[in-house]
Amino acid sequence: MSLSALIIDDEQLARDELKYLLDSVGGVDVLAEGSNGIEAVNLIDEHHPDLVFLDVQMPGLDGFAVIKRIKEQSEARARSQPGVEQDPLPHIVFATAYDQYAVRAFDVNAVDYLLKPFDRDRVEQAVERVKGRIAGGPATPAPAAQIDTLLRLLNRPQAAPQPAKLIVQAQSRLMLVDQAEICYAAIDEGVIRVVTQNFEGQSKCRTLEELLDLLDPALFWRAHRGFVVNINHIREVVPWFKSSYQLRMNDKKQTEIPVSRSQTRRLRELFNL
Known part of the structure; x- marks a missing residue:
């Protein structure tokens, strides 16, 4: 089954990255952007x-x-043409970089989401979920019903604030760490490493998305698929090749962290580059 699709994003780099990943996954014909x-x-x-x-x-x-x-337009056309069924709404896969509350809402709802920067496996999973939904026939909820459910979820009050401290395991010790002390977190082979100016340890979270749900979104930014940084601990922004950047952090090693193509605009917004 091949799906017809549109890509809508105000960032050219994000559109290019998503189109590249969809071409890699296959089975999706991008009609327009x-x-x-x-x-x-x-x-x-x-x-x-x-x-x-x-x-x-x-x-x-x-x-x-x-x-x-689009929902209002579809309903209006159906009302103006008695006996004509309402136009089916397309399946929506949201792309978001910042709104963790919305991400949680999408994750428990039938409408899927992709978190920027995009991940090939996650893009493939989203495509397969849509294909499965289309193939499901009457047993699968209609897109309009899914969208109504999503909008109700998004209108609910936001979740409680994130805890001010996190537990980080350093060797055999469980350290209670103030979020403001965390320089960055990185994932490698499924293990999340949390680095402060004084020590580093491991988080019990399984994914960076799960860790981000616990962190203050005003402080922490996912600069790359494998890294979350505390913007207050960025020591230097280093220009890199092809208009890209790296971040030099103020931990003991002055670690350099890449900024993904899709997050370059966010970097410029943060520091008025």
């Missing part, structure tokens, strides 16, 4: 794709407003 919410609505109306990869934060209309707009 858009850079804002208005283009998203028009392209969906023009192409009627099976699937839309939709950024959350965009100029004009954000991802949620795009969903509301």
Whole structure:
């Protein structure tokens, strides 16, 4: 089964990265790309794709407003043409870099999400979930119902604040660490290493996404697929080749951490580069 798809994201690098990963995964025909919410609505109306990869934060209309707009347009057309069924809505896979609360909402709902920077395995999983949903027939909830559920979830009050301290295992000791002391966290072969200025240890979290749910989003930023950094512990921004950057942290080793292509714009926003 080949899916027709649109990619909507205001970052050219993010669109390019996602298109590259979709070509690698296969089974998805990208019909067009858009850079804002208005283009998203028009392209969906023009192409009627099976699937839309939709950024959350965009100029004009954000991802949620795009969903509301296409749903309202579909309902309006159905009302104006009695006896004609409402146009089926495309399956939506959200892309988000910052909103951890929304990520949790997507994860328990039928609509999927991708967290930036994109991961090939996660992109493939999202595509397979959509294919499975389409192949599921009547037993699979309709996209419109999924979207209504998602919007209700997003309107709920946000979760309680993250704990101020984290437990980090250093050898046989369980250290209670203030979040502000953490320089960065890195994942390697499924093990998450947490580094402060004075020591390093391991987190009990299984993924960086799980760790991010415990961290203050105002302080911590996922600069790369394998790294989460505390922006207050960035010592230097180092220009790299092909307009990329590395971050030199202020831990004892002055570790250099790469910034992924899709996060370059966020870096420029953070430090007015």
